[in-house]
Amino acid sequence: MKFIRLFIIFTIVNTCIYAQETISYHVSSPDLKIILTCNPAQGTYSITKGKRTILQNSKLGIIREDEDFTKALKVVGTAERKLKESYVMLNAKKKSITYTANELVISTKTPTGKSMNIIFRVSNDGAAFRYEFPEKDPSLRKIQSEHTSFHFPEGTLAWLQAKAEAQTGFEHTNPSYEVYYNMAIPVGTPSSSANGWVYPALFKTGDTWVMLTEAGLERNYCGTALQRLSPGGEYRINFPQEAEKIKGGALYPESTLPWITPWRIIAIGDLATIMESTLGTDLTPASRLKDSSFVKPGKAAWSWVLEKDKATIYPVQKKYIDYAADMKWQYCLIDANWDQTIGYDSVAVLADYARKKNVGMLLWYNSAGDWNTVKFTPRDKLLTHEERIKEFGRLEEMGIKGIKIDFFGGDGQSMIAYYHDILTDAAAHHLLVNFHGATLPRGLQRTYPNLMTAEAVLGYEMITFGQDAANKAPQHMVASAMIRNVFDPMDFTPMCLYKIPNIERQTTAAFELATAVAFLSGIQHYAETPDGMDHVPVEVKDFLKALPAQWDDVKFIDGYPGKLYVVARKSGSKWYVTGLNGEQINKSLALNLTFLKNKTGKLISSGNDSDSHNGFFAKEVKIPASGELKIDLKKNDGFVAVFE
Template sequence: MKLNKILLSFILLCSFSFLQAADIQPLRSPDGKIKVTIRQTDKLYYSVDYNDQNILWYSPLSLTVDNQRLGFRDQVVSQLTRSNSSVIKPYWWFRSEIPDDYNELELVFEGKYSIIFRAYNDGIAYRWKTAFRGNVKVQDEEVEYRFPKNYLLISHQVGDFQTSYEKNYTKAPIQSLKEADFTSIPVIVDEENLKVAVTEADLYDYPGMYLTHFDNASGRPFLTGLFPRYPEKVKKGGHGNFNLRVTRRADYMAQTDGTREFPWRVLIVAPEDKDLAANDIVYRLARKAQFDASWVKPGKVSWEWWNDWNLEGVNFQAGINMDTYKYYIDFAARHHIDYVLMDEGWSDQFDILLPKPGIDVPELVQYGRKRGVKILLWTVWHTIDRQMNEALALFEKWGVAGVKVDFIDRDDQVAVNFYERLAAEAAKHHLLVDYHGCSKPTGLERTYPNVLNFESVRGNEYNKFTSPDTPEHNVDITYIRMLAGPMDYTPGAMRNAAKGQFFTSYSMPMSYGTRCQQLGMYICYFAPLQMLCDAPTEYEKYPDILKFLSEVPVTWDETIPLDGKLGEYVVLARRKGNTWYIGALNNWTERTIRIDLSFISEGQHQAQMFVDGKNADRRGDDYMVISQRVNNSTPLEITLKPGGGTAIRIE
């Protein structure tokens, strides 16, 4: 026993000596609060501290390419450092200027590869970079997050690599996550005094990452990366045979160019919950725009599928027909709504060159053009993939503005390549893209600014046919899902249920929570193609709401997170030009929020406030509109009813 202790001490001493011998310099964020320490022993490890608090214990990383494990004992031949302080000016975003300040360390290894670490003030990221000849196969990537304690994990468990990211979030200790019920990303770890989020950025020609917890001998709370293997065989399946279900996978993850940069592994650090609601590190890490996108026009969309083409008081039979589409176009024109989406049903689902009998898309495009309204068309993903060249050329000839592509439900390498290939080809035809039934964004919207939105969320559509989206869920996705990028939740329900009063109706759907929560979503949820999910005749009953929906922007010049707590409530301020908007969403607990207006300019301003009515806890559709003068020295106090919200416009 004594000999074993001596031997163990010797091994630890040798490991420590080698650890010190590597002598890799630490990396700090520009403000000095985040520190990344990198060590090389049997392989590479890194740890992360925030304000001298360890938030990530030494975690291993490696990449296996053509059966060679990168990061294993290869010598570091050089350490390259650089600092960046610049401003990104996006074509569209929730900021017109994005500060891009970071420090970077690149470790160059013998063997033609390197690893790059970046430290921002709000997080860190690393990625592999290779310079191999020809194509290579990636067998594995070792990604591990070793947390110091068994913290609460807020995650989106899927249990299948064929997923559309449309589930509720669960909250449980890290070690309760089972390998069979792994989770998509982003996830949030609730550490002491701060939140830590894990996601990825600049994903291309490579599968998306998931996380699981392996029970290991140490019994520690480790999260480990999982990746879908390359799909070798697929068959049609799922709802309406709209999916291509993978029936056989290869023994490797990706076959790709040997000279490339791999996806960023991102760790976001938020001292306050509210900081998560306006974080855009994923956008900063993405590749720059691939083309001049000055022609891309974000906007609001009148949408017919959610409300089941239900119009009242009209003199024609509502449905998938020319009269109904023209009514939607006329409605959009009257209220300055940019687009009308023709969803499922306008064409044969498996031949988008074949419109439904009686539907004349070119005529509708011309009808809309005369009224300043553009047309978007829905498609099944494997249909447009098969007919891409013909379909996109035809849509451009017709004058269509863009496509909504649905039911991908995968992010293996084949699916990820489809996202980018469609974005690139659509841009050649000046077509916008909205992805539904898709994986989370990773910055593709920066690289291809014609990609305006992604679903990848349990949105309002679920209120049509299953258990409803709860107000707590609607709060959570502001903090978690939106870390990844734009989110097509499709808000705007005008039938609103107080707690305990919800019922499912496919043709007359409602939301769970108050009407003002639905209005608050137009400010809190960032969606450059923002839907009006309910019927025109529903909105026209409420001229004050319709005026607000006509005017509220979809992109912004400035965003300030004001207040909030994950799972409870969120308060965001956004500016467009000289006008400020403030949105808030609440869970089922009534609360009064105090909004500090010090961010607005001096002097008197006119505020229009949509607030929960006095009886909104009993009738979800009860709301009030209050107009009053405000200034930057007097806070606003707003009562949010259970499941409530608010939408405020300040001139």
């Protein structure tokens, strides 16, 4: 009898444990097409879209120094709600954005009673989740690792950029997200770098596209990446290398409680869905600026990219101010060593001269610290709050409108906090910010609207350094537009319409012009010089003078990463349609522009050699009732068209 009672108790206990381990929780997108399933006891989740598995059993959880939140989690409660939020962006693919999603919060406890909530959100364009430690405790907690993974089905292809190892490259300035993309590689392919793969990471499983990134990165967490190895197509979260921090500062995440981690974002859909998605800012905190009236997107003249250091002198910069004014561009950037070759007093004179011509001055800075050995100045002026306030106050008095800060040291928590601190202090002095040699913005432009752009890309300057980079440029520029630039502004510094010194450009002039619309940047710094612009036909100059500095809406038209990108951007009543051919083959396109049917516009393309003017051919085009526009592109060619 005693044996029977023990057997019954044992059976009940095991049944309860089994039931806990097999309970799954589901949350779907508002249109019911995407379903995320979570099993907290097993520490896994999966995602389907329709009948297709997008992510198979992937891992959840975090290991803190004081507790393991990856296993034996007991669910103590759940909460569901529907979300709908509208916001406005001045520096994005769309101005007025509405985010609609279903949220599921699963509250768990470890066997020792410590709490962690897993917060899921699923929208029609993807899913996202993060972890929350809701307890209140002033003691510092430290995270050792994040267990999160993304497990793709067999046969999935990936478009990935390796994350350069810390302290490598020019004057020990890596990682700065400046590496070429690996195109259409099988999942599971190891990264060429021990530092893994950067975000955004693009995948294709069957006919469905997936993009991974993170957002909501606060000063109490490090920037993450994907690990170098992904056995079986399972990508795990990678923390930064030891050197990616400020000396004496935190590398891995540490914080008091309560504490919430960044969002892990999984955009899902066809290519148009990914290209038009705004998840990268939907899941980022709203603006923290009390006053954003000084935030004005624009276009900028910039001497350094083609003329290099010799141009950073007073008379040349005055010439570039005149150039910006003539082109009706809003800004002019003076690059490195200006404090030595021009000086603060003379820059103040230039700033006053520029103001009278309705041009704002931007100045370069070295992020400094022990993380880079770059000698360019000004440096060592931004490291503390007191130093920043002193320097930014001086710039504000001089009438400077913004700063470009270069050569950051990686993704450690202390370095991420440095970005936040710069943006906060710059805003207090009405300064716009451009981060160069930097990490991916991860939606910071919504939280700090004065963040106008960031490099975090192998940009145009590399094309000017060597022929090999110029040869790779067409494919790389198309890939960058469709991966790096999807959620965050990108300071590629594009567009040389005439000549690159000592380099044989591989793109047509029309391709170069098209990048002015294809690439998104709060301030778009153009590579072309005043002398080069003198060789451009008047219709191209007029196009660039009238080109909007910000956009109201976007429509992806056609494309494939690295091969072709055709997109339409709206400003006011006008639609700008642009295309880039990233391959060395001629293409005949039949574009579906039904939203523009029966409208007449102006097309600028390469045309035939016999009818082109310095590489350009302009003509009037009308979209027929069918909505189909046919365009022929040469190798590495492009076009722009404007309809109203």
